[in-house]
Amino acid sequence: MNKGLNIRKRDFRNAMLFISLWIIGTEVFKLYPILISFYYSLTDYSVVNPPEFIGLDNYTALFNDALFYKSLTNTLYMVVIGTFFTTIIAIALAIMLNNRRIKGLSFLRVIFFIPTLVPVVIVSILWIWILQPDNGIINVILAQFGITGPGWLASPVWAKPSFILMMIWGSGTSIIIYLAGLQEIPDSLYESASIDGAGFFRRTMSITLPILSPVILFNVVMSVIHVFQWFAEPLIMTAGGPDNATLFYSLNLYRAAFQYFKMGYASAMAWILLVIAMAIILLLFKLNKKYGHSE
Secondary structure (H helix, E strand, O other), X not given: OHHHXXXXXXXXXXXXXXXXXXXXXXXXXXHHHHHHHHHHOOEEOOOOOOOEEOOOHHHHHHOOOHHHHHHHHHHHHHHHHHHHHHHHHHHHHHHHHOOOOOOOHHHHHHHHHHHHHOOHHHHHHHHHHHOOOOOOHHHHHHHHOOOOOOOHHHOOOOXXXXXXXXXXXXXXXHHHHHHHHHOOOOHHHHHHHHHOOOOHHHHHHHHHHHHHHHHHHHHHHHHHHHHHOOOHHHHHXXXXXXXXXXXXXXXXXXXXXXXXXXXXXXXXXXXXXHHHHHHHHHHHHHHHHHHOOOO
């Protein structure tokens, strides 16, 4: 009995030794910055001078800052509208790519996945060219149908839809994940539904989407996190313009921290972002639990 207990203690000790470097790295490089950022959010800290404790003043100032609400509204627009359209189109493309009767499926899957391999900076520059008002590809195509395309990135109205187009173009990873989920759905369910007279739309709504709901939840949560972290794309493509139409939350946070050196204020923004993101993700989990399929 004692021998078995000693063996378990030895195994536990050896396991802890093996993962100790990982634990130390997590504590030093993740946990400590998280805790210190919360402390800085309660201080007036400009990097140059030592932090001075001011309590909740940074949070009070946030809720009186018009740019805070503007950046939050822009980001929530992308979270709700952008994620909705990206999810719908990604699922539709995955269903199409799951049709074995289409020739060249492997090639098409590669084509849809390639955009996810392109570095962010290259993607941003590429879409600046694509969205040029005079000779951009999209406006050239629209002109063939007699439509005068807008000044996409130069228009406060069309700037955010431009980023939604880019989100859809870069949804290759989601498409592949949806495709993997679709291939786990038994064909017998579709066959039974067809025998009962269910058409494509009915089968999609009653079989595909409910069973695919855990995969949809995963992709939507990842999309929400990605949008809340959007920084490089708006910085390179629009620098937050025009008229702050693409001033997303992370870009506004970056400006507060590294342009105006308001580190305490930026830390408060980061914690507000964490709370909002957690609230949205918890809501998504509740909706999936109520309406989704868990088996």
